[in-house]
Amino acid sequence: MSVCTTDHAEETSRVFLETIEMMKRGEKKRFLIGVGHGSCTCEGAAFEYVVNLEFELRAHGVRDRAEITFITNEFELGDFGVDGMHIRRGGYVTPSRIFAESLFAERGIDWITKAHVRAVEPGLAHVETLDGGLFDLPFDMSMLLPPFSGVGLKAFNRKGEEITGSVFAPNGFMKVDADYTKKPWEEWRARDWPRHYQSPAYANLFAAGIAFAPPHPVSRLRTNAEGLMVSPAPPRTGMPSAIIGRAVARSIADMLSGSDKPTRAASMAEMGAACVASAGSNPFTGTAASLTMFPIVPDYERYPEYGRDIDYTFGEIGLAGHWIKILLHHMFLYKASLRPGWSLIPE
């Protein structure tokens, strides 16, 4: 049950409320939330979905009749497609896995990691894991994220010859100024990531936000004995997409004014991200996880120990995060409406 469009959200709300009514009559229900493929990204969205679902079940007084399972392609919870992060807390530098597992344990949400959903039929998901396990998971209500891919555009040159392969990567995203050389995780570098998002084939083509083809994942690649990849793809939505969009727009404006090359750079290996993940929507009892990291793509040459600057990487959960979420909601709508001073609101 998706909440990605208005129609989907209304349908999901209707089914969810019907399920709650059945639970109030004494029925037990199983919820399966997470990623629907071994190469999915945006695990944070599934994380928000499952903790909000649990929050709403508690609010409706039926939590004791619900069995909630989170299924993910992450090697460990808290990876989020960015290879996890480390945070100073309680005298230790602690991996994000500890906080993600803690939140799920506190709320009685079970989890399955390293998982790829092979097929889904009504009420049943067929699952394969990195260690070769095969099993079925029954459910009464489910939300499984689909994997990302490009829109499948075909490109042709002036002679009418197809050049799709030179403009787009096999996954449909556009190739830009990144280093796409195939290499093992040990040889991945922050400088592999694009800075200008300009096509190497055509100078007037740019791919901002999630449209560009990443040079490689951020999380380490893992495949099982059958060669099935079960590893998160890199997330690019939210703050990075918006900052990249602004940089590309400024570059294009400068090129239209006479510059012969892009004038603005926005590498994900040189920018940070702030993320607020809702964990319950209520202005008095709700909470949200507030996270920042710098940089998004770990740079082990600059920060050899953790790949990121620990002074700029933190996370905490609380009501304040939910207030920030409300504030951001109104600020972004204000900006999108182009009201006076909109351009002063940062991405």
Add this chain to the structure above:
Amino acid sequence: MNLSSKEPTNWSYATKPTRWTVFFRTFPPWQAWRFVRLNMKMIRIIGLSHKGQEK
């Protein structure tokens, strides 16, 4: 995965917050302070990330 089961599950081995930690997560005076601190931290990251847009 049965919530009423006594068998060990994933969450049997996870770190769990104390009662006070959970209380402070929704205690308005403390959260008002955290709201200010979190906004300052995020503004710092946003500023740092926009600096990277130079040539």
